[in-house]
Amino acid sequence: MTGQPELSNRVFTVPNILSFGRLLLVPVFLVLLMQGRDAAALTVLVISSLTDFLDGYIARRFNQMSRLGQLLDPAADRLYIFAAIIGLAFRELVPWWLVAVIVGRDLLLLVLGIVLANYGYGPLPVHLLGKVATFALFLGMPLIMLGLAVPALAPFSQPVAWAITLWGAFLYWWAGAIYLIETLRVIRPVQAK
Incomplete structure (x- = not known):
């Protein structure tokens, strides 16, 4: 036993669905940020951060860790970082x-x-x-x-x-x-x- 949790090949798990939701919110976040709707963009970012925490918790707590989840979670993180930095740079902030x-x-x-x-x-x-x-x-x-x-x-x-x-x-x-x-x-x- 390696101490590492078993990763499944399942696609439709609650954590993966939450991660897909986070990914779908990236363009919404970017558009709001580029339009200068900062409070709305910040709200989307907070919701995304909460679902990020929640998907990780559910995956560990209910043994729903998957290979797909290992790819989706960091991808969503990177995309939010890119969207934030590009949106802020677009506005020359x-x-x-x-x-x-x-x-x-x-x-x-x-x-x-x-x-x-x-x-x-x-x-x-x-x-x-x-x-x-x-x-x-x-x-x-x-x-x-x-x-x-x-x-x-x-x-x-x-x-x-x-x-x-x-x-x-x-x-x-x-x-x-x-x-x-x-x-x-x-x-x-x-x-x-």
């Missing part, structure tokens, strides 16, 4: 270089995933630093939006939001470097044969 930093790191992970697949490996396990970086971005972006939705809070939320977002972007790349090193470590013995 965050610099485009921040978009490049965040999207560039995920492009690196995509390339690493292709390299690993070419060597017969699946994706690397998620590193704790990657989870912390994602959490920081998920906290920083909504705080930026909170200042937009409730201008009275902006003097307090914006400095905290920017500190967390920039720290999250730094950690995002630090985790990316760890994934790069791990990929090289995994494929190096195969190349030596």
Whole structure:
């Protein structure tokens, strides 16, 4: 016994349905954000975050973890991060270089995933630093939006939001470097044969 929970091949589980719902809300979130409807966009983001927590809890509690769920959950997370950063950059509320930093790191992970697949490996396990970086971005972006939705809070939320977002972007790349090193470590013995 490895201590890892058994993953099913089931598609229609409650956690997967919640994840599909999160994915369907991404374009709604992006449109609201680009239209400057910040309170509505923030509401969609909060609902999405709650369903993210709920799908993970249900999957673990009721043993409904699936391979599809392992793909949908991080995909939804990435799409919300992309939608938030692109929507805010479109409105010139965050610099485009921040978009490049965040999207560039995920492009690196995509390339690493292709390299690993070419060597017969699946994706690397998620590193704790990657989870912390994602959490920081998920906290920083909504705080930026909170200042937009409730201008009275902006003097307090914006400095905290920017500190967390920039720290999250730094950690995002630090985790990316760890994934790069791990990929090289995994494929190096195969190349030596």
